[in-house]
Each structure stands twice: as structure tokens, then as C-alpha cells.
Amino acid sequence: MNITSFALFGAKPTFDKPLPIGQLYFPSSERYEAKFRGIFERQYYNNNGPLHEELEEKLQQFLGVKHAICVSNATLGLMMLADAMELTGKVILPAFTFAASAHSVTWAGLEPVFCDINLDTHQIDINAIDALIDKDVSAIMGVNLWGGACNPKALAEVAAARGVKLYFDSAHAFGCTVDGTSIGNFGCAEVFSFHATKILSATEGGCICTNDDDLAVRLRSIRPSYSLDHPVSIVRVANARMSEAQAAIALMSLEDFPENQKNNETLYHLYAGKLNAISGLRLIRPAGVSFSNYQYLVCQVDEREFGLSRDMLIDILKAENVIARRYFYPGLHRCLPYAQELPQYLDSLPNTDSLCSSCIQLPIGALVSAQSVEHICDIIARTHQYAAEIRSRHEK
Numbered sequence: 001m002n003i004t005s006f007a008l009f010g011a012k013p014t015f016d017k018p019l020p021i022g023q024l025y026f027p028s029s030e031r032y033e034a035k036f037r038g039i040f041e042r043q044y045y046n047n048n049g050p051l052h053e054e055l056e057e058k059l060q061q062f063l064g065v066k067h068a069i070c071v072s073n074a075t076l077g078l079m080m081l082a083d084a085m086e087l088t089g090k091v092i093l094p095a096f097t098f099a100a101s102a103h104s105v106t107w108a109g110l111e112p113v114f115c116d117i118n119l120d121t122h123q124i125d126i127n128a129i130d131a132l133i134d135k136d137v138s139a140i141m142g143v144n145l146w147g148g149a150c151n152p153k154a155l156a157e158v159a160a161a162r163g164v165k166l167y168f169d170s171a172h173a174f175g176c177t178v179d180g181t182s183i184g185n186f187g188c189a190e191v192f193s194f195h196a197t198k199i200l201s202a203t204e205g206g207c208i209c210t211n212d213d214d215l216a217v218r219l220r221s222i223r224p225s226y227s228l229d230h231p232v233s234i235v236r237v238a239n240a241r242m243s244e245a246q247a248a249i250a251l252m253s254l255e256d257f258p259e260n261q262k263n264n265e266t267l268y269h270l271y272a273g274k275l276n277a278i279s280g281l282r283l284i285r286p287a288g289v290s291f292s293n294y295q296y297l298v299c300q301v302d303e304r305e306f307g308l309s310r311d312m313l314i315d316i317l318k319a320e321n322v323i324a325r326r327y328f329y330p331g332l333h334r335c336l337p338y339a340q341e342l343p344q345y346l347d348s349l350p351n352t353d354s355l356c357s358s359c360i361q362l363p364i365g366a367l368v369s370a371q372s373v374e375h376i377c378d379i380i381a382r383t384h385q386y387a388a389e390i391r392s393r394h395e396k
């Protein structure tokens with residue numbers, strides 16, 4: 001065997017079709033049809049329909065939270081929450097996250113304050129937060145990444161000591177627990193994403209969870225874009241309603257959560273057994289949780305030890321039809337509008353920058369078989385073995 005066995009250098013790709021990193025959960029067409037027949041029979045398609053109500057009820061039970069308020073996506077949920085919590089001035093959050101975390105803050109007329117992350121856990125660096133709090137900061141947004149948690153109990157202590165509010169972007173963390181308590185119960189509120197790539201999918205959707213009755217009333221008043229019977233004082237309304245079609249899929253996805261979680265966990269351990277034997281690769285364990293959904297498979301590539309850069313490895317994998325991604329790249333402090341409007345962060349987040357250049361995501365989820373994982377790990381092991389040759393051929 002030599003480097004001509006790689007698709008990048010002319011061989012047939014390992015996979016016939018592209019294998020994306022995302023979960024792409026979808027119920028069988030039989031279940032889908034049966035559930036949708038009910039929607040057509042009832043002719044109730046939207047506005048707190050019976051499936052929507054059932055979903056909220058079941059989510060509350062599953063998470064052990066008082067209020068689960070379903071929305072059309074997590075981005076709108078985060079935007080609504082900033083208003084409902086009456087935040088002012090600035091909000092601290094990591095720059096190593098999806099753009100929506102920061103955009104929700106700017107949509108609410110607030111300024112993001114970017115905090116660096118911990119290189120081991122990839123979560124916000126708790127020790128860096130205190131120095132960022134000034135009189136204009138009204139809240140901290142923790143982001144629970146990769147089916148892990150950003151230490152919500154320690155964050156609550158920092159927030160309480162400094163008199164700021166705390167809430168969470170938990171888009172990645174549905175079904176995870178911290179010391180046995182479900183994520184969804186921490187801070188003032190937490191927001192889950194039910195996007196098609198998430199372990200709980202409504203194709204598009206999300207949910208705001210809170211144990212605060214007043215906040216729940218405010219959120220339910222903001223959500224529908226029309227007046228409720230008992231109006232409460234809110235800044236503005238949105239249309240963030242979840243349709244019956246979305247709720248139907250989310251209900252089936254919730255039913256399948258145990259099976260999908262188990263499948264992810266098995267794949268994670270399969271990857272771990274193979275990848276940890278390759279020098280220069282570090283598989284990230286979901287941090288700080290007692291139970292994880294294992295929704296993401298994330299590695300760090302040490303270019304010197306592995307022999308090739310993260311980006312070269314991605315090129316090799318993509319040629320084999322493994323759609324690995326450098327997620328998140330670049331850090332939000334280097335994206336518009338923040339790079340222009342908040343240039344003070346360009347040189348102040350060394351861990352975020354280092355991670356953005358070394359982090360790689362590999363496929364995991366309902367569509368990924370154990371055999372696919374074996375093949376992917378084999379490609380990566382061969383890439384490491386032939387790293388010097390690949391580099392010199394690629395540089396020509």
C-alpha cells in the first residue's frame with residue numbers, strides 16, 4: 001500500500017456517497033404518515049395544537065423542568081430570552097460557539113463580551129469570567145458544547161457573587177445531566193435546538209426551559225406575535241410558534257431518544273478505541289456531565305505529532321466522502337460584524353484561536369454504522385502513517 005490508495009491521489013473513495021457529520025434523525029415513513037394523518041384529520045396545524053401541547057408536557061416530564069416552551073428554532077429562543085430576561089448593556093459568552101449565540105445578543109440590542117475557553121474541555125473558561133464583569137454586564141450566557149456542560153453550578157456561583165443573571169445556550173445538550181440533574185434546569189433559563197442535525201429533531205425547532213413562572217409567562221407572551229388574553233409587559237413580540245408538523249416529528253424523536261443516545265455512545269467508544277491509539281489526535285470527552293447524548297464527535301489534531309495539519313486531514317477525509325468539518329471556525333471574534341466592531345477581542349482569545357485551528361468533527365449519529373466508524377478510523381490511521389509523503393506530494 002502507498003499514498004495512491006487515498007482518494008485525494010486518485011483512488012476510488014472509501015464511501016460511495018457523502019457521509020455528513022450530522023445526526024439526520026428522521027422517523028420511518030410509516031410512523032411519519034400515521035402521525036401526520038392525525039394532523040390532517042383534526043385540521044389543526046398551528047397555534048398551541050394538541051401535538052404541540054403534548055410535546056411541551058412530555059418535555060417537562062422528561063427534563064423535570066416546570067416550563068418547556070417550544071419555539072420554531074433555538075436562535076429565536078435565545079433572542080426572545082434576552083428580551084424576556086430584560087437584559088441590558090453587555091452579555092459575556094464564549095467566541096467558540098455557533099454564530100446564533102452571539103447574534104441573539106446583538107439582535108436584542110446588547111453587546112457580546114467574548115470570553116476565552118478551557119482548552120481541555122472546550123467550554124467557557126470560568127476563571128476568565130470575573131475579570132470581564134463590569135457595571136455594564138447584565139448576564140453570562142453559558143454555552144453547553146458537544147453534549148457536555150460548562151460547569152453550570154460554578155457559573156451560578158460567579159453570577160450570584162457578581163450580581164449578574166445567568167442563562168444557557170444548550171443547543172447541543174438535550175438529554176444530558178449534571179450530577180443527575182437534567183440540563184434545562186440551570187440558570188434563569190436554557191435553550192435547546194431541535195434542528196435536523198440534533199439528537200432531538202423537529203427538522204427545525206427548539207425549546208426554552210425555565211423553572212421561573214414569571215419568566216415563562218413573559219416568554220409565552222412574546223412567542224405568538226399576537227396578543228394573549230392576559231397581556232404582560234414585554235419589550236416586543238416575535239413569531240416563534242412551533243407548528244404541529246414540527247411537534248409531530250419532535251414527539252417521535254423524543255420516543256427514539258434512548259435508542260439514538262445509546263447508538264451515539266457505542267459509536268463514541270468505538271472511535272475512542274481506535275483514535276486514541278493514533279499519535280497527535282485527542283478525542284474530546286463530553287465535559288462535566290453525568291450523562292451525555294454524545295451528539296458530536298470532536299477531536300483535536302496536534303499537527304506536529306500527527307504529521308499533518310487539521311485542514312489537510314479534512315481534505316483527505318472529504319476526498320473519501322467523509323464530510324468532516326472544522327466546526328467552529330473561525331471564532332466569532334474573527335467573524336463579521338464582531339471582528340470590525342469589537343476588534344479588542346482579536347488578540348485576547350488565544351485558546352479559542354488555537355482550538356479553531358486544530359478542532360475537527362467526524363460523523364456520528366443515527367445514520368452512521370459501526371463499520372463506517374472502522375473505515376473512518378482506518379483512513380485517519382493511514383493518513384498518519386503516510387503523513388510525510390502526503391505532505392510532500394500536496395506541497396508540489
Ligand SMILES: Cc1ncc(COP(=O)(O)O)c(C=O)c1O
Binds near residue numbers: 097098100143194195
Ligand atoms: C451552540 C448553538 N447555539 C445555537 C444554535 C442555533 O440553533 P437553531 O438552528 O435551532 O436556531 C446552534 C445550531 O447548531 C448551535 O450549535
